[in-house]
Amino acid sequence: METSTFDPTRGEIGDLDSIQRSEKKLRDWFFREKRDLPFRRNRTPYSTWVSEVMLQQTRVAAMIPIYEAFLKRFPTPSDLAHAEEEEVLQYWKGLGYYSRAKNLQKGMRKLVQEFDGVFPRTLESALSLPGIGPYTGRAVLSISYNLPFAVLDGNAKRVLSRFFLFRGNISKSDSILQEIADRFLDRKHAGDHNEAVMELGARICLPARPLCAQCPLSQDCRAFREGAQNEIPVPEKKAREIPLGMRFLIVRAPEGILLLRYSERRFFKTIFSLPFDWEGDSPYDPDPNIDLGIEFSNTGSEFKHTITHHKIRGSIWESVLGSDEARRLEERLLREKKEFGVEWKWCSWADLENGFPSSVAKKIRRALSVSEGELPGISRGKNLSKNRREE
Ligand code: SF4
CATH class of the missing domain: 3.90.79.10 (Nucleoside Triphosphate Pyrophosphohydrolase)
Structure with missing residues (x-):
């Protein structure tokens, strides 16, 4: 049975002032500190979709050269949709998990055939595309269209669970964490907000020994205030080797x-x-x-x-x-x-x-x-x- 100090139904997420203050501090930090990454320079739905799929299970440094070569060879949804699968897999080499590449191409084929190559603007339509799950759909809609969808990847889950002192098992609490993320979302700047949360998780709110002294959220972070940042998220049992x-x-x-x-x-x-x-x-x-x-x-x-x-x-x-x-x-x-x-x-x-x-x-x-x-x-x-x- 999961336990949590957070109950979204009772509104224990913190007062609105502290949330808005934290959203602004986070956004300012992101504009100051964000890494200049190739996939952030041109945020079309296509490039966001490709980069988000590539980043699943792969580190940024390993993904960048593959991403750049891939976009050079397949610069548009149509180029990818009409390519031979064998060639797509060759350009995917080094990322592993080849089913992702196949689903990406399937999704692109449907996008070209049924949406004229234009990524839809609703989550429901986005989820109808092969290879698009809740995370990728929300990421593309928020980052490329600035629509108010909060994303939840591993980094975001860690940041949110610490910031709101959520002590449940984060791998089995997606619906609660999604509700937390939705309420923490800076709706006017959804894409930047989502990227900022994930960037904070990747560089400051680290799994072991988070760098709280450098964190823009430390004033309102409940885990930091209670000295519990190293206990959250609650560690999961590793799969047996x-x-x-x-x-x-x-x-x-x-x-x-x-x-x-x-x-x-x-x-x-x-x-x-x-x-x-x-x-x-x-x-x-x-x-x-x-x-x-x-x-x-x-x-x-x-x-x-x-x-x-x-x-x-x-x-x-x-x-x-x-x-x-x-x-x-x-x-x-x-x-x-x-x-x-x-x-x-x-x-x-x-x-x-x-x-x-x-x-x-x-x-x-x-x-x-x-x-x-x-x-x-x-x-x-x-x-x-x-x-x-x-x-
Ligand atoms: S203050 Fe520390 S625990 Fe809280 S969000 Fe920042 S880095 Fe994470």
């Missing part, structure tokens, strides 16, 4: 390196990847893996990778096929395609990171070059330590 052993399989044929897309598997389901399986039993049941019918050799090269709370130890295996074996493999894949919808393609080793647009591809190339200084498919003698039938 799951160690996984994954085998990545390099199939080298005269046509190139085999890549698969299998939409029903746990990982990489939206992109082409190297085939993979598990060391030991599959940790997921069901796991619709496919039998390639090939023997693989262990290269002896390994790497580490993290996907959400999965700590992965990746090992790299390979198999070199002649043209007859490659043809038999394609026939097998054709049957799998009919039955399970698996897709495949061949790509050159040099193009692996474009064909398999994940940082795993880069780690695999690096692991192989560090250990061998050679490309896969070149015999390594002593390193062919184990043979195992693909199961």
Whole structure:
């Protein structure tokens, strides 16, 4: 059961004077201190939409060069709507979570087809677009149209819960926090206000040791007044880490390196990847893996990778096929395609990171070059330590 010292129905949010005073101080601070970020220079609904989607799960510094290249290649909704999905995914490389890119493009297609490429002005219509959820819809409407919608991301939740001494579990209190955010919203300057709250959370009201002495809200911040800023938000239990052993399989044929897309598997389901399986039993049941019918050799090269709370130890295996074996493999894949919808393609080793647009591809190339200084498919003698039938 959640507990909170805040009850929005009884109006314990603070007096109007202190709220208005804080809104103004926050806005002044933002105009003085805001970072000059590329996505703040031209706030069209399109650029805001793209930047907000990219910033989910990605740090600003990592996102900026990708954002700039993306906007240069796809400068309008129409450019993105009409692009090949493969190309969009390549421009998304480095951000991960490729389903976001696919939904962004789907949303842009609907925007072009049903709204003439003009972002709607109501939340209801905005939410009808694929890839637009309550946060992104509110962000675009407030930042690009200055409409009075308060946004709630992780930074905003932390700032608001401290400022109003909200002691509930912030990951399970969206409706209460949204009500707090709505009442704290500076309605005349909604876009700047929203950005200011999030900027304050990113730079001053930090998760650990907030910089209250530099904060424009300290005079009216309830957590600061009560010395409770380090206790709020109440820490959540972390998801338990799951160690996984994954085998990545390099199939080298005269046509190139085999890549698969299998939409029903746990990982990489939206992109082409190297085939993979598990060391030991599959940790997921069901796991619709496919039998390639090939023997693989262990290269002896390994790497580490993290996907959400999965700590992965990746090992790299390979198999070199002649043209007859490659043809038999394609026939097998054709049957799998009919039955399970698996897709495949061949790509050159040099193009692996474009064909398999994940940082795993880069780690695999690096692991192989560090250990061998050679490309896969070149015999390594002593390193062919184990043979195992693909199961
Ligand atoms: S005074 Fe401290 S706890 Fe309160 S909003 Fe500012 S940084 Fe956060």
